[in-house]
Amino acid sequence: MKYKVCGRLGKNLKAGWLALVLSVLPAFVVADEPPEDPAHAHDPANVWFIGRGGQLYDSWMATTMAEKPWGNHPAYPAIGNKRGYPTWRCKECHGWDYKGKDGAYRYGAHRTDIKGVRGVLGMEPAEIQKIIMNETHAFTEDQLPHSAVEMLSYFLSFEQIDMDKYIDRRTKKALGDFDEGAHAYQSVCALCHGYDGKKINFASQKYPSYVGSVCARNPWQALHKIRYGQPGTGMVALSNVDLGIVVDILSYCQTLPEE
Numbered sequence: 001m002k003y004k005v006c007g008r009l010g011k012n013l014k015a016g017w018l019a020l021v022l023s024v025l026p027a028f029v030v031a032d033e034p035p036e037d038p039a040h041a042h043d044p045a046n047v048w049f050i051g052r053g054g055q056l057y058d059s060w061m062a063t064t065m066a067e068k069p070w071g072n073h074p075a076y077p078a079i080g081n082k083r084g085y086p087t088w089r090c091k092e093c094h095g096w097d098y099k100g101k102d103g104a105y106r107y108g109a110h111r112t113d114i115k116g117v118r119g120v121l122g123m124e125p126a127e128i129q130k131i132i133m134n135e136t137h138a139f140t141e142d143q144l145p146h147s148a149v150e151m152l153s154y155f156l157s158f159e160q161i162d163m164d165k166y167i168d169r170r171t172k173k174a175l176g177d178f179d180e181g182a183h184a185y186q187s188v189c190a191l192c193h194g195y196d197g198k199k200i201n202f203a204s205q206k207y208p209s210y211v212g213s214v215c216a217r218n219p220w221q222a223l224h225k226i227r228y229g230q231p232g233t234g235m236v237a238l239s240n241v242d243l244g245i246v247v248d249i250l251s252y253c254q255t256l257p258e259e
């Protein structure tokens with residue numbers, strides 16, 4: 001049945017609906033972004049703190065120089081291919097894209113079928129700290145001192161991003177601006193990696209791996225590392241630089257030689 005609301009009341013109702021829709025809309029649009037943070041995540045001192053959280057997620061042992069654990073992590077599943085201390089890295093179970101079994105690690109050599117960490121975005125850091133130190137994770141305080149757990153929790157609550165917004169999952173292409181990226185790369189990164197990215201070889205002479213190789217083959221790993229730096233080395237971190245520029249750099253790096 002159809003009914004009509006006339007006159008002023010009708011207009012007000014329509015305006016009311018419009019206002020309601022408009023007020024709900026931004027909530028959907030930004031729901032994926034980190035929430036307003038009570039801890040002032042972008043205060044200069046905290047940028048460092050949270051940036052370290054990103055490095056710890058990559059490799060807490062390389063970041064803190066903690067002793068590498070022996071054997072496999074107790075929660076590392078039988079279907080996994082990795083052995084020993086790498087199975088203790090957060091990224092090994094939860095992925096470079098933070099999406100675990102729903103992300104790039106849903107198949108291939110790093111598959112674990114463990115879920116990602118996207119679900120804790122915006123969660124109270126204290127709650128995340130409890131999860132990180134729970135029985136499943138089996139970390140000791142020697143491995144992850146409280147300060148490190150705090151940094152990780154802030155990174156996960158405030159800073160982790162939805163990489164599908166910046167990297168096309170199917171083609172692996174970064175959705176940045178090549179020209180902007182070229183300028184930024186040649187000003188910041190070329191110093192260490194060379195103008196063509198070939199000054200540092202991460203692998204062997206026979207099977208070399210350069211900036212161009214990592215960015216083309218594993219753009220999720222590259223995006224995380226360009227934001228937070230390479231743990232245990234002097235590589236710069238761009239954690240407080242506009243994310244757009246970081247994605248531009250990734251776009252440019254995907255055009256550098258892979259071999």
Ligand code: HEC
Binds near residue numbers: 077118156
């Ligand atoms: C050996 C594999 C493994 C490693 C390494 C690992 N985790 Fe986990 N993590 C798990 C499993 C398993 C769960 C539980 C998943 C479930 O509830 O289905 C989990 C759950 C989580 C959750 C909760 C996700 C959610 O949405 O409920 C967070 C946060 C988390 N891990 C953070 C970390 C951090 C930070 C590190 C590194 C310091 C880490 N994990 C290392 C296996 C791992």
Ligand code: HEC
Binds near residue numbers: 188233234236
């Ligand atoms: C101060 C020197 C320095 C600067 C500046 C620098 N890096 Fe690095 N980068 C390194 C070092 C050292 C490594 C680790 C080399 C190794 O593991 O053999 C590295 C590693 C990497 C890796 C590979 C990480 C992996 O997956 O193993 C990538 C990708 C990378 N850098 C990209 C960049 C980009 C892009 C920039 C510019 C934003 C940049 N780097 C700036 C020193 C630097």
